Each structure stands twice: as structure tokens, then as C-alpha cells.
Amino acid sequence: MTVRVRVAVSFLLAVLVVTPALVAAQESVGSDSAAARALQREVAAVKAGGPVPRRADGKPDLTGNWNPTLGFLSHTVILEDHPGGFGIQAGKSLIIDPPDGIIPYLPAALAERNRRRDDANGYEDQVGHCEFYSMARIHQFTQEIMHSGNSVIINATQHITRVIPLDRKEHLPANIRLWLGDPIGRWEGDTLVVDSTNFNDRTRMALGGDFHGPDVHIVERFTMKDSNTIDWTIRFDDPKTYSRPWTMTSAKPMTRVRPVGNEIFDAEDTCHEGNVDLIHLKGVYDLAHGKDTPLLKK
């Protein structure tokens, strides 16, 4: 019985994360749900930030749980300016450079993005298969940052963990390709800079099909403004996909929230185990592409 409940939850998550129409439902739930209200209470309870906390080496101490949306989930589908509708909140572009807020795709890449944006191809989105979120998609989730020895560790939901060494100089050989790339960190003054290469070509940045190529060079900057706030930017440099490098930020500054009880100890990352909806996504895909589908046989 318990299992069935958990499976159902995983299934629901898979659907919500994948299907634009249902994401709309998630968005409308987003502002009203108990979880969202709890988050808003958490945020409201945070006092105005004090001085930046520092570690023994004098660098900022980023330890904590940080939420980059404050419950304002509006960019799960489109990262650029978009109107609200079907329950999705309107959102301003997250792209801060170029100034027009549009991702500077090369023509062929834009055509590919638009092909991916077509609902008929939604089955291709790796997240529906319970595979990895892209780096750019992390901006929707609470992230836990911790320091350990000479590394910074960043954890987010759905089995996203990055161990970022501060003492490595060179990236891995180019033929090792990773879902989250190969991150190397360094301090520039008080800013933690994370430099990542060695990506694969399988991730998408949002349900709307935005993507980078495997040879992208990604640079993130974490700048602590006060004890409760981190400014985060992410810069994409991929001459095979974009006409120029571009930079994005999160919907809100990353804001300190408290972890919820024993959740991190008692919960586990299940998704594929209960992913009963994938067959429906495949059915939509097969129908749209003129293929036989088990959905029609029922």
C-alpha cells in the first residue's frame, strides 16, 4: 500500500515535470499548495541578511540550503519573456546578456530548438525518462551547498550532485562526457567561479527544448550578497550552437531556507521506479509520427 502511494507520487512528479499542459497544473498548484505556503513562510521568517559568513581561509561560507525561485515557478518551459496562460505564471526573461533577453541561437540550432519545442516530440525530453536535468534546469530547485576539504558540493533534487574541486587545474580528457560536465571551482575575490566542460549532448534546459551542445563551456558565478542571499549567474559559450556567449540568472536571488526536518535522510531519489507515464508520452510521440502505438490497441 505504501509502495503504491510512493509510486503514485513518483509518477505524478514525472508527469508534472515533463508535460507542458500538466506543468500548468503544477504552476497553479505552485502558489497555493501547502508546500509553497510553507516555503513562503520560511522565506518570510528569514531576517534581513547579516554580514557574509566566512570560513577559516577568509572566503565566504556558502553552507546552507538556497532557493532560487521563492515558489515563483514560471520558467519550467520557456526561459525568455513569456505570457502567462494555462496556469503558467508570466515571466520576464532570465537571460541578462544579450540585453534583448533572447538566446542567440545560430539558425540551425534555433530550428532544432523549435522542433524540440513541439509537444509531439516531448517524449525525447530526457527528464521524462527520469534521466538527468541539465545544469541550466537546476535554477528551479532548492540547492544545498556545503564545503568539504578542498571541494564545494552542490546538491539539488532528483539526484543532482556536483562535487566541485577547488584544487584541480585541468579538465578531464575530452572523450569523457558527463551529464553535469566536469566542474572545477576557483575563487575570484569573494565570488566562487565554477568552470565546466566535458558535457554530453543529451540534456535540455527547459521543457521548451532549449539546449546547448556537448562542447559548451559553462561558467557559473556564486556571489554572496549577505548571509541570506547569493547571486547566481551562468554563462554559456558554445560557438557551434550560439552566435555569441550568453548569460542567465535565476528567477530570484538564491535565498536561504531551512531544510525540512528529516526529509533528506528519509526520502530517496526514486523516479524511474514509478515512471508509469512514460508509455503515454511515447504514445503521443508515436501517434504524431505516424507509428503504431500501444495506446490505440486498448
Place this chain on the structure above:
Amino acid sequence: MTRHRALGFIVGGAAVAVIACWQSTSVTAQAPAGAPAYRAPRTAAGQPDLQGVWRAWNLAKYDLEDHGAKPGVPAGRGFVVDPPDGKIPYQPWALEKRKQLLTKIHEADPYKNSDPLAKCYLPGIPRLTYLGWPFQIIQTPQYVAFNYEWSHKKRYVPVTQVPPPPSPDDQTNWNGIPRGRFDGNTLVVNLTNFNAYTWFDMAGNFHSDALKVTERYIPIGPDTLRYEATMEDPKVFTRPWTIRMELQRQKDTPILDYECTAMFDELGIHHTWPRDFDVE
């Protein structure tokens, strides 16, 4: 045929590497018991420092008991140190059930294959430890985090006082729910709240939802952890039983990634099968 090869690739991908390390494996299997004299360095919080990337270079993933060669499986010594005969103490019905399960471990279709790992489901504890992929331990004063290269899975083990797990009637997990503590040099992890859908290895060794596991991570040298796991499950076994092996520190490479379900996609296997775990 293609599918069959594909499946072999997914579940047995590390076979070559394991075979290459055959000699060190026998040494590992015969490592003597006894109290280790080594004292691990301490973290800033004063806890034994277990941090780093660790890997089991052994054959435990294939079969925890002594076994002869089987298709794709090298012969090897077992890892069961208690009971002394090296056999998992199954109740008679459970031994029969294992036989049944073994008839379906070569099914090419993951959905029909009896091994939950063939479907890329979470392998459970202790299987995740010796699956063949490395994992990284990261410590804070409050918890020990295990980050596994296999499908990027992770778990957090609290080592300070936290409320007990919820009732198993309310929540069961594939990897159980952990509560940890340090006992001298040793990290002890008590696990409860398991579901009944994971195995211990590729040889059909299984348990019920009454499983309780006690893991021990014991540093016995700068680059070696002794790993012990004791299994209790009165529905399936006649008595508790314990496995022991050594884990080696991986110094040259960080954990990389192995997204199990993505391998299905790469091989054209659609993982769209039903997930009704209430039906046998």
C-alpha cells in the same frame, strides 16, 4: 538477440574490469577478521574521516556465496562470513523461491527479467556498495553523504540524534531509511523501512520487507575500508547473516557518471513497462 546483448552490457558492464582484477579479489575475500589497529584521521568535528572515492574491486556483485563459473560470471569465493559455512541461511520455502527467481535472470526483456537491476531499479543496500561502480563519501558534523556513480544516486546518513524513521507501514524505500553513529573508528549504519523489491546480487538472493541491515565501514588503512553488512529478515532467513569485504580508495579519478536508464535509450529499449509493484 540485439536486446540480449544490450542487457548483458547494462547489467554486466564491469565484467571485464572485474576479471582483470581477479587476483586481488581472492586476496580480498580471504582478508582476516579481527580488530584493526589502524586509527583513521579525524575531521574538524572529531569524527573518523572516511571521505574520498571508494570502490569494491571484487565479485560480490555476481554472487555473495561460493560459486562455480556460469555464463558471463567468473567462479569465485563468497563473502558470507557468518554463518561459518558461507551460505545464506534461507528458510526452506525461500530457497525454493530463489530457484524460481534464477530461471528468469537471463530474460532479454528487462520487464520479464527477475533481477530488479535489469530494469535499472534502485539496487538497495548493501548491493549498491559492491555493484562495481565507485562512490564518494562526504562528511559534515551532522551526516555522512554517499554519492554513487551508478545513476547519480545518493543517500544521507545522519550521525547525530534525529527522530526515528516513520513506521514501515507509512514509508518504505528501495534503499531503506538509515540512522548512523560512529563507534570508535567505525561508522555504523542501521537501516530499516525496506521494500521487498531489491536483491543482494545477480544470483537471485532476495529478502522481504522485514529486512533490517546493519552496515559497518571500518577504516583499516589509509586507502582501505573494511565493509560489513549484517542482514536480519525473520520472514526469509533462519538467522542473521553477515558479509565482509574490503573497499579500495580510488585516487586517480573522481566519480564520473553512469545513468542506467539512459543506457536503455541508447540501445533502443523503451522502459515503458507497467510499474505495479503490488502484483507479483
